[in-house]
Amino acid sequence: xxxKRGISVSLFSTCLADTFFPSVCFAxxxxxxxxxxxxxxxxxxxxxxxxxxxxxNRKEARRMAAKFLSVFQGEEHIxxxxxxxxxxxxxxxxxxxxxxxxxxxLAYHVAGRVFELSQFLVDxxxxxDPGSTYRGKVxxxxxxxxxxxxxxxxxxxxxxxxxxxxxxxxxxxxxxCCGFGGVxxxxxxxxxxxxxxxxxxxxxxxxxxxxxxxxxxCLMNIGGTISRSGYPVRAVHIAEILAGxxxxxx
Amino acid sequence: xEPRVRxxxxxxxxxxxxxxxxxxxxxxxxKFLENRAAAVAEFPRFxxxxxxxxxxxxxxxxxxxxxxxxxxxxxxxxxxxVHAARDGPEAREIAARIAKEEGVSLAVKSKSMxxxxxxLNGALExxxxxxxxxxxxxxxxxxxxxxxxxxxxxxIHKTREDVSRLFEEKLGEPYTEEIxxxxxxxxxxxxxxxxxxxxxxSGANFLCADTGSVVLVTNEGNGRMVATLPRVHMVIAxxxxxxxxxxxxxxxxxxxxxxxxxxxxxxYVSVLTGTKRAGDAEGPERLHIILLDNGRTGILQGKxxxxxxxxxxxxxxxxxxxxxxxxxHAYGWVYPGPVGxxxxxxxxGLPESSxxxxxxxxxxxxxxxxxxKIPIPxxxxxxxGDEREQGLKTPAEVLGMKAYASVMSRAGILEAFQRVAxxxxxxxxxxxxxxxxxxxxxxxxxxxxFPAPAPQPFRKLxxxxxxxxxWTR
Numbered sequence: 001x002x003x004k005r006g007i008s009v010s011l012f013s014t015c016l017a018d019t020f021f022p023s024v025c026f027a028x029x030x031x032x033x034x035x036x037x038x039x040x041x042x043x044x045x046x047x048x049x050x051x052x053x054x055x056x057n058r059k060e061a062r063r064m065a066a067k068f069l070s071v072f073q074g075e076e077h078i079x080x081x082x083x084x085x086x087x088x089x090x091x092x093x094x095x096x097x098x099x100x101x102x103x104x105x106l107a108y109h110v111a112g113r114v115f116e117l118s119q120f121l122v123d124x125x126x127x128x129d130p131g132s133t134y135r136g137k138v139x140x141x142x143x144x145x146x147x148x149x150x151x152x153x154x155x156x157x158x159x160x161x162x163x164x165x166x167x168x169x170x171x172x173x174x175x176x177c178c179g180f181g182g183v184x185x186x187x188x189x190x191x192x193x194x195x196x197x198x199x200x201x202x203x204x205x206x207x208x209x210x211x212x213x214x215x216x217x218c219l220m221n222i223g224g225t226i227s228r229s230g231y232p233v234r235a236v237h238i239a240e241i242l243a244g245x246x247x248x249x250x
Numbered sequence: 251x252e253p254r255v256r257x258x259x260x261x262x263x264x265x266x267x268x269x270x271x272x273x274x275x276x277x278x279x280x281k282f283l284e285n286r287a288a289a290v291a292e293f294p295r296f297x298x299x300x301x302x303x304x305x306x307x308x309x310x311x312x313x314x315x316x317x318x319x320x321x322x323x324x325x326x327x328x329x330x331x332v333h334a335a336r337d338g339p340e341a342r343e344i345a346a347r348i349a350k351e352e353g354v355s356l357a358v359k360s361k362s363m364x365x366x367x368x369x370l371n372g373a374l375e376x377x378x379x380x381x382x383x384x385x386x387x388x389x390x391x392x393x394x395x396x397x398x399x400x401x402x403x404x405x406i407h408k409t410r411e412d413v414s415r416l417f418e419e420k421l422g423e424p425y426t427e428e429i430x431x432x433x434x435x436x437x438x439x440x441x442x443x444x445x446x447x448x449x450x451x452s453g454a455n456f457l458c459a460d461t462g463s464v465v466l467v468t469n470e471g472n473g474r475m476v477a478t479l480p481r482v483h484m485v486i487a488x489x490x491x492x493x494x495x496x497x498x499x500x501x502x503x504x505x506x507x508x509x510x511x512x513x514x515x516x517x518y519v520s521v522l523t524g525t526k527r528a529g530d531a532e533g534p535e536r537l538h539i540i541l542l543d544n545g546r547t548g549i550l551q552g553k554x555x556x557x558x559x560x561x562x563x564x565x566x567x568x569x570x571x572x573x574x575x576x577x578x579h580a581y582g583w584v585y586p587g588p589v590g591x592x593x594x595x596x597x598x599g600l601p602e603s604s605x606x607x608x609x610x611x612x613x614x615x616x617x618x619x620x621x622x623k624i625p626i627p628x629x630x631x632x633x634x635g636d637e638r639e640q641g642l643k644t645p646a647e648v649l650g651m652k653a654y655a656s657v658m659s660r661a662g663i664l665e666a667f668q669r670v671a672x673x674x675x676x677x678x679x680x681x682x683x684x685x686x687x688x689x690x691x692x693x694x695x696x697x698x699x700f701p702a703p704a705p706q707p708f709r710k711l712x713x714x715x716x717x718x719x720x721w722t723r
Binding site: 013015017018019020021022025026041043044045046047049051052053054055056057058059060063064067092095144145148149176177179180181182183184185186187188189190191192193194195196198220221223224225227228229249250 | 713
């Protein structure tokens, strides 16, 4: 197992995981610590501002972004279990601060240090085998912002395939949007649900017991649809599969 | 086309419930996407071509006035009469005047979105000119009395069965679902029109500045017949269609059909330069070119300039999961899908079109396939920002965002909220799911559960697990 002593990581827990899915944060920490990473959790973090930015509420987004930057500036590696939150900081903060040179340079500085979990494990730590066990047939949904935003598609697959006991199966249209889209799912719930239906169809076709992804938003949408209709599949965050600790909190 | 953009929600609900439409949409967009993927895969220079095409279009826009002036000079030199139309009404007026002066009673028309944008057919018909659409898809929807629902496949919302019934009902033809038979019917019906029309009407895929040429890309050959058989050819094109050089065509043509239908090359590419010269076998005696602005110079000067790079391939439309769910008519105007959601606010105005920029999950698929690399998702977000700045958002959204920002501005406030939410959640939502949410969120829980807040948020559990005291933060 690759051990990289002396690497320290700040966990960007995300407001959604913090509030709704603490087990995802603990799983993220567990995986990182397994590889000898020293994990810190900045306790004054809140939200990256993505809901405000995506809905065009720049003033609020800028306020959130400034807060995020003040919390995380100076950190060596910032790792998050959410592709869209990472993409927000990496790609959209510079857009938000395009007219404020000082903030812009800070935004770029921090943007270069943000990683999504699977990306960090594979690209920075060089992990090939996550060293965990998980029983089941698993399929993977590409979060739009993780795949198209950050260009991360291979890392999560590499990791999942290496887990003992995982039978990995690809679904068709794995990178077709699940219909979440943040505020979109609230403003246009019927279109959002139709997109989720198609995603569920693709998931069910694989016969997988578990659908996983690297984004809390997608999993809320896919998981919520599954739970309402009682489909024979579970939506589990990739961190929990990598940690082999589904739903566990201390 | 009368814009109905404001009714996007109502229109999309209707579309979602229309089974026939859903079948038609999944058949056609699926096929386009499959073909496009295959065409891109067997064209290794695709990325390089995208880069060049994007540069060519940018170059055209950066010096649009000079390129336009050149185009006008060159086209006039070769016998064309060039007209400038500031907006839709002016374009309609010019077109009607041309038809009158040229003594036109029947016009055959090749598919043109710009003609839809200005409502050209209506203007000519009001003056007693019969306008017959000759693109098969356009012919079908003209018979049905409907607007196009896609910029390259105007009848994409119709299934083969729909068309069979339409031909039976409107043309009195015997019912057949065989596509070749249906095509034969249309061809037979159109042939006479081609030969008796006094004027052909077309749009333009590109206007070449250095030669004054009008380029038409079609699959049915109707464009070429429209442009060459009648005595008069009338072209209507947006000023954004100009490209600096004829020599720029190959790279653009290597991308347009691949991105649109997945063809390596469309069946017909016509480069039409000037009127018929002595000794020419074919060509119009009179060539009128109407150059339409309709808000484009305004767009050119603003932050959305790059949208004018668009070559109208429709790839962003085909790949858009929202379009795939609701189809083109839901968007309520000529240009549907992601490109339409940017163009409609810019041309019709944001107050008129504000549902559209929001009708996207920002999944990024449109930006990924765009052959000229227009950052469409970023533009949609930007438009949403303009919406807030222009006071077009609902008070509920603005209030909600302000509340959200206040809660999130300090970890302490967030924690207080989480504590309350956790207690409520533990009491009410034993199964850790919320089946009903009120107000603006009611749609979310109509068919989905919402996760219940955890009894204790992560950071609280973390502090306890790691023995972190408040003063050690």
